[in-house]
Amino acid sequence: MLNERNLAVPPECAECPIRHRAVCARCESDELEQLDEIKYYRKFEAGQTVIWSGDQMDFVGSVVSGIATLTQTMEDGRTQMVGLLLPSDFVGRPGRNSAAYNVVATTDLVMCCFRKTPFETMMSHTPHIAQRLLEMTLDELDAAREWMLVLGRKTAREKIASLLSIIARRDATLHLRGVEGPLVFDLPLTREAMADYLGLTLETVSRQISALKRDGVIQLEGKRHVTIPDMGRLLEEAGDDADGGVFV
Amino acid sequence: MLNERNLAVPPECAECPIRHRAVCARCESDELEQLDEIKYYRKFEAGQTVIWSGDQMDFVGSVVSGIATLTQTMEDGRTQMVGLLLPSDFVGRPGRNSAAYNVVATTDLVMCCFRKTPFETMMSHTPHIAQRLLEMTLDELDAAREWMLVLGRKTAREKIASLLSIIARRDATLHLRGVEGPLVFDLPLTREAMADYLGLTLETVSRQISALKRDGVIQLEGKRHVTIPDMGRLLEEAGDDADGGVFV
DNA sequence: CGGGGGGTTGATCTCCTTCAATCAACGTGG
DNA sequence: CCACGTTGATTGAAGGAGATCAACCCCCCG
Numbered sequence: 001m002l003n004e005r006n007l008a009v010p011p012e013c014a015e016c017p018i019r020h021r022a023v024c025a026r027c028e029s030d031e032l033e034q035l036d037e038i039k040y041y042r043k044f045e046a047g048q049t050v051i052w053s054g055d056q057m058d059f060v061g062s063v064v065s066g067i068a069t070l071t072q073t074m075e076d077g078r079t080q081m082v083g084l085l086l087p088s089d090f091v092g093r094p095g096r097n098s099a100a101y102n103v104v105a106t107t108d109l110v111m112c113c114f115r116k117t118p119f120e121t122m123m124s125h126t127p128h129i130a131q132r133l134l135e136m137t138l139d140e141l142d143a144a145r146e147w148m149l150v151l152g153r154k155t156a157r158e159k160i161a162s163l164l165s166i167i168a169r170r171d172a173t174l175h176l177r178g179v180e181g182p183l184v185f186d187l188p189l190t191r192e193a194m195a196d197y198l199g200l201t202l203e204t205v206s207r208q209i210s211a212l213k214r215d216g217v218i219q220l221e222g223k224r225h226v227t228i229p230d231m232g233r234l235l236e237e238a239g240d241d242a243d244g245g246v247f248v
Numbered sequence: 249m250l251n252e253r254n255l256a257v258p259p260e261c262a263e264c265p266i267r268h269r270a271v272c273a274r275c276e277s278d279e280l281e282q283l284d285e286i287k288y289y290r291k292f293e294a295g296q297t298v299i300w301s302g303d304q305m306d307f308v309g310s311v312v313s314g315i316a317t318l319t320q321t322m323e324d325g326r327t328q329m330v331g332l333l334l335p336s337d338f339v340g341r342p343g344r345n346s347a348a349y350n351v352v353a354t355t356d357l358v359m360c361c362f363r364k365t366p367f368e369t370m371m372s373h374t375p376h377i378a379q380r381l382l383e384m385t386l387d388e389l390d391a392a393r394e395w396m397l398v399l400g401r402k403t404a405r406e407k408i409a410s411l412l413s414i415i416a417r418r419d420a421t422l423h424l425r426g427v428e429g430p431l432v433f434d435l436p437l438t439r440e441a442m443a444d445y446l447g448l449t450l451e452t453v454s455r456q457i458s459a460l461k462r463d464g465v466i467q468l469e470g471k472r473h474v475t476i477p478d479m480g481r482l483l484e485e486a487g488d489d490a491d492g493g494v495f496v
Numbered sequence: 497c498g499g500g501g502g503g504t505t506g507a508t509c510t511c512c513t514t515c516a517a518t519c520a521a522c523g524t525g526g
Numbered sequence: 527c528c529a530c531g532t533t534g535a536t537t538g539a540a541g542g543a544g545a546t547c548a549a550c551c552c553c554c555c556g
Binding site for chain 2: 512
């Protein structure tokens, strides 16, 4: 039911849009051929749950297109997002067989999945995969630690500004624009998802977005379309050093 | 000045107390010999800063004994702890040359350091190191994500209970005791460090610890010596599932 | 037309922060 | 040996940032 092969999906690794950033980025052509044998594509619709926390994981994989979230939930329903998965990001942990988090597609999503056991054995033979995975994991750890500062010490306004600047920055690098001049992008998350990301309620998210708009830090068209007239200003609001940015 | 070789330090990798858990855990004896050539020990006193964020990093290394913290600071002084480094934990990121966080010794500390460039070249030749480092980094990422839930969604009381249960659990595994019966340990952190860990003020930390004591969840002798009569009760207070625990 | 999902805004409440006083333990120098 | 300063911790009173509860809007879709 969930697993439907689809024509819109890249047929060949050589033409894969995430080829140069994903876990397979360092692989040689023969290694790609090996991967090809254990890989398959899966499509999910916006809102669908990809994996439930605690479920058996028989695959790992990469996000090819779309956005997914990693969330934890307490018994009483409080939920915290702990990861935002963008194209090229890796899902699953080699060596673990049950999922630790919920993975939910927030937009329509295509994943390139590898059967877990073959992937693990392949990883132990080909250092290129493990090397790249280490690099990606270290990056994720850095991002998680940055986020711990946001969650633990920033005000609601700073949290919103931080999230907006992160999305803006990623969007700028994705579209290869500089950080000069006004930035324009669409929010990929609902107010509720933003709240789960930031450890806030959706009402507070809404209020703070309105406040930033009222103060001219951002401009809004509709609910999702954002313009940042002055990125430096936004970074100030985020409590970050306005010049260097987060990663020095 | 900071670098004083010391007799109390393990002279041989074979006798090293963290040998089986550190980044070198998987190394063969010839690999250990190689490591031996680029390694040196450093001692720090409680309170000393090991590395300043932004500083040039010319080494990476493992905590041999003692405890250190990883913290981030905003310009106005707000600080958030983003890692608690225990014996066998790894410090530094191969591939990055300036430190991203402050590392501070909270107790007297011994580190086994490797010169960074030789370590990096060695890592690219010996998969055993990269494999182990990947495993350790994935564990840290899990811990960071667990902590994001604590920071974002838990109440002050739950935060304290969470921290206590984490310390208790680690202490129990360290001393190879079961989780049955009362647990006894010393807090390795000041109230202020606990506050920085939990995204609270030290006053709130103090109040909540008093409250947990008053309610019989914990017992205190002095400021640091803690007894947990009923671990299940503490886990309930932490908002965790009382049976399975954090990692299912 | 009705209904539902996503979003905004208002009023009130509460948990945590802030500011401040106090205390115990400890070391140090007169 | 005692006065003193320091550091870590506790406790109290007051205030505020964000949560909670609730009403309402907009827009799309069946």
